Amino acid sequence: MTNTYEGGFHGQGKRFAIVSARWNSFFSDQLLSGAIDTLVRHGVEKDDITVVRCPGCFELPMTAARVKRSLDVDAIICLGVLIRGATPHFDYIAAEATKGIGQLAMDGEIPLSFGVITCDSLDQAVERSGSKVGNKGVEAAMAALEMVNLYDALSG
Ligand code: RBF
Numbered sequence: 801m802t803n804t805y806e807g808g809f810h811g812q813g814k815r816f817a818i819v820s821a822r823w824n825s826f827f828s829d830q831l832l833s834g835a836i837d838t839l840v841r842h843g844v845e846k847d848d849i850t851v852v853r854c855p856g857c858f859e860l861p862m863t864a865a866r867v868k869r870s871l872d873v874d875a876i877i878c879l880g881v882l883i884r885g886a887t888p889h890f891d892y893i894a895a896e897a898t899k900g901i902g903q904l905a906m907d908g909e910i911p912l913s914f915g916v917i918t919c920d921s922l923d924q925a926v927e928r929s930g931s932k933v934g935n936k937g938v939e940a941a942m943a944a945l946e947m948v949n950l951y952d953a954l955s956g
Pocket residue numbers: 821822823824855856857858859880881882883884885887889890893
């Protein structure tokens with residue numbers, strides 16, 4: 801007999817912060833509404849969702865760090881859209897966002913989910929923010945719900 805821990809997707813009574821980068825807001829607003837809709841559909845009260853906007857993906861980790869310190873939430877969902885341009889900034893910013901958000905989660909206190917889409921083109925951004933391949937904001941919200949329930953299971 802094995803002991804298995806896994807999380808469900810129950811949002812009742814849980815509090816979430818969503819940190820959303822404003823760059824490419826045409827797409828990132830789609831991720832944001834997908835994430836909010838997913839949380840509400842899983843029982844999270846609208847009053848228990850706090851949206852925090854920051855300028856771009858580079859600012860996601862520092863904003864999430866501040867949110868973690870200042871707000872009493874069960875999880876933080878980070879959303880942003882990076883579109884590869886003609887500069888190397890894309891790779892630098894993607895690396896900073898990934899590393900920073902990951903580091904912030906490593907103490908295992910509250911989960912952080914990663915809803916940053918990295919796209920080579922506007923077409924890909926359209927696909928990943930709500931058309932062909934779904935909405936990555938929805939996936940990030942689902943991951944946050946599951947992780948909150950998993951952490952509950954591990955504490956309880
Ligand atoms: N922020 C994003 O969230 N997505 C982007 O695609 C993006 N591209 C950028 C490209 C360049 C050349 C620069 C300088 C910044 C870009 N940023 C982008 C903004 C970045 O995350 C940050 O907000 C600013 O650099 C200010 O610190």
